[in-house]
Amino acid sequence: xxxxxxxxxxxxxxxxxxxxxLIAFFPDWGKxxxxxxxxYGLWVIALAGIRAKSPQKYERGAFSxxxxxxxxxxxxxxxxxxxxxxxxxxxxxxxxxxVGILAxxxxxxxxxKKS
Numbered sequence: 001x002x003x004x005x006x007x008x009x010x011x012x013x014x015x016x017x018x019x020x021x022l023i024a025f026f027p028d029w030g031k032x033x034x035x036x037x038x039x040y041g042l043w044v045i046a047l048a049g050i051r052a053k054s055p056q057k058y059e060r061g062a063f064s065x066x067x068x069x070x071x072x073x074x075x076x077x078x079x080x081x082x083x084x085x086x087x088x089x090x091x092x093x094x095x096x097x098x099v100g101i102l103a104x105x106x107x108x109x110x111x112x113k114k115s
Contacts, residue, residue: 006047013043030083038076044069067102074098 017039018032025031048069052062078091085091 006050010043010047014040017043031080034076034079034083036076037072038080041069041072041074041076044072067106070098070102 014036017036021032021035021039025035045066046069048062048066051060051065055062074095078095081094082088082091
C-alpha cells in the first residue's frame with residue numbers, strides 16, 4: 001500500500017476513534033484522551049504489521065512502529081487505569097514494566113549479532 005494511503009487511513013482511524021469515544025464518554029475528557037491514546041496505540045501496532053508485510057524504502061521500520069504503538073498503548077492504558085483505580089502506583093508499575101520489556105526486547109537482536 002502506498003505511504004500516502006496509509007497516512008490517510010491512519011487519519012481516518014484516528015477520527016473514528018475520537019468520534020466513538022466522544023459518543024461513549026462525552027463529559028469525561030480524561031477517559032476520552034486516555035482511551036484515544038490506547039486505541040490509537042493498537043492501530044499503530046496493526047500498522048507495524050502492515051509495514052512488516054510490505055516495507056517501503058526511506059520509511060520507519062516495522063519494529064520502530066511497533067515500539068511506538070506499544071508506548072502509546074502503555075501511556076493510554078496507565079492513564080486510564082489511574083482514572084479507574086484512583087491509585088497512581090498501579091499506573092506507574094504498568095508503565096515501568098512495559099518500558100522494561102521493550103528495553104529487553106530491543107537489546108536482544110544486538111546481543112545475537114555479537115555472538
